[in-house]
Amino acid sequence: MQAGCDSKHKLFINNDTGRVNDTHALSPMTLDAKELLKVEGMKVLTDKGYTTGKYIEICIKNNITTFSSPKAHSSQNNGLFDMQIFQYDKQQDLYRCPANQLLKTNGTIYNKNKHKVKHYKNRQACKSCELRDKCTKNKNGRFIERSIYQEALEENQKRVASNPEYYKLRQQITEHQFGTLKRQWGFTYTIMKGKENVLSEVNLMMICYNLRRLMSIFSLNTLKNKLKELDLYFLRKWESFYVNLTAFPLKPKPLKMQTILN
Structure with a gap:
């Protein structure tokens, strides 16, 4: 839920x-x-x-x-170079590794677990790299998967990091x-089954919770007056709907024999 x-x-x-x-x-x-x-x-x-x-x-x-x-990257805590130390060049769309080599992409977008990613690699440079044992265990060398939405993820991470007290409000809310x-x-x-029925049951509980909260936010008389205003609002809505319904009555469909038997 x-x-x-x-x-x-x-x-x-x-x-x-x-x-x-x-x-x-x-x-x-x-x-x-x-x-x-x-x-x-x-x-x-x-x-x-x-x-x-x-x-x-x-x-x-x-x-x-x-x-x-933010979610922790899968390369963390495995003893190898973390992806974060690979410098990304947005203009050229490439990464620079700790050995000062360039990891490039061919521009292909792959689907991985319903996520769209691009691969960045430099197999030739990895073959003779002195830092390879610290970087990757892949026989073809190090490659980086970058989400096509990586920039949005990084900006979100910066906001959370720069507003730690603000983020803590989530638990209070x-x-x-x-x-x-x-x-x-x-x-x-829930007692009910099926999405529509379950949501109806949950809505009733949440309405009860909200009404109980409103008793703490407003005075009792203020809350009564607001509920009366709400009642009048829905009454006018229903009156408008009823007038339209009577002005353009729906023609009843003839009953089928199968319906009568059931």
């Missing part, structure tokens, strides 16, 4: 479910929240499960600033709500 919450009042904004993990949920969730809140731009804090370059870039293009916890639902209210699983 993914959920969006606001940082000021700690209220649930939106939710979704149906995927095994959070990898593909960042931009769909944030764009949905932005539309619901009717804001021009926003900042979003997430854990590393949501950190995917493609969706970070989509957020940036839609005026959404991400602070997603979302963990408390889920802690209340699961620990205090015992909502650790």
Whole structure:
């Protein structure tokens, strides 16, 4: 279950479910929240499960600033040169290795686990390199996989690193709500099955949570007045819908014998 919450009042904004993990949920969730809140731009804090370059870039293009916890690179802690010490030249689209050799790409974009990457290598230089034992165990020499969204990932990493206190707010914003639902209210699983039914059940719980939070944010009389205004808003919506429905009544379809028998 993914959920969006606001940082000021700690209220649930939106939710979704149906995927095994959070990898593909960042931009769909944030764009949905932005539309619901009717804001021009926003900042979003997430854990590393949501950190995917493609969706970070989509957020940036839609005026959404991400602070997603960076994922550790696979080459770390293996005793070999970390990818971070290879200097990337954006203009020439190549890497310079610790031995001052250039790793180039042929421009081909490969699909790896649903991620689009480019390969950078220099097999000829690796054959006679004195630093090879410290760099790679690959018989063909060192090569680097760079996501086509690597720039968006690096900019996100810089934002998180330069705003450590801001990123820590994430635990204060979302963990408390889920802690209340699961620990205090015992909502650790859903009774319903199927995405639509499950979301309906979860929405009811989150509405109850938000109403309880509103009792702490507003005075009781203020909350009553706001709920009355909301009731009038939906009543006018229904009246407008009912007038349109009666003005253009739908013709009932004839029943089929199979329907009657069932």
